[in-house]
Amino acid sequence: MPNTTTERDGSARQERLGFRMSEETKRLIERAAYLEHRKVTDFCLVALTDAAKRSIAEHETLALSEADRAAFFAALENPPEPHPRLVKAMAEQQRRIGR
Numbered sequence: 001m002p003n004t005t006t007e008r009d010g011s012a013r014q015e016r017l018g019f020r021m022s023e024e025t026k027r028l029i030e031r032a033a034y035l036e037h038r039k040v041t042d043f044c045l046v047a048l049t050d051a052a053k054r055s056i057a058e059h060e061t062l063a064l065s066e067a068d069r070a071a072f073f074a075a076l077e078n079p080p081e082p083h084p085r086l087v088k089a090m091a092e093q094q095r096r097i098g099r
Helices: 023-035 040-060 066-077 082-098
Strands: none
Touching: 023 040
C-alpha cells in the first residue's frame, strides 16, 4: 500500500517536490508554521498553493486602462475593414475546406 496523505480537497498526496534552502529560511518557515499550529509540510503546501494561484491569476487577468477599455469597445462596435491579406487568406481557407 502506497504511503499517501490526504489534502484538504480530499485528493491523495502522491507527488513530491524537493528543494534546498538556507538555514535562516528554514527557521523562518518553521516559526511561521508553529505560530499557525501547522506542520511545516502543511504550512508550505498551503503557502505554495496560494502563491501559485495568485501568480496564475495575475498572468491570466488583463487589466485595461479607461482609454484601453474605450478603444476595445469602440473596435467591437465599429470594427475596421479587414486587411486585404486577411481577406485573401480567408478565401483560400474556404477554398481548401470546400465551402
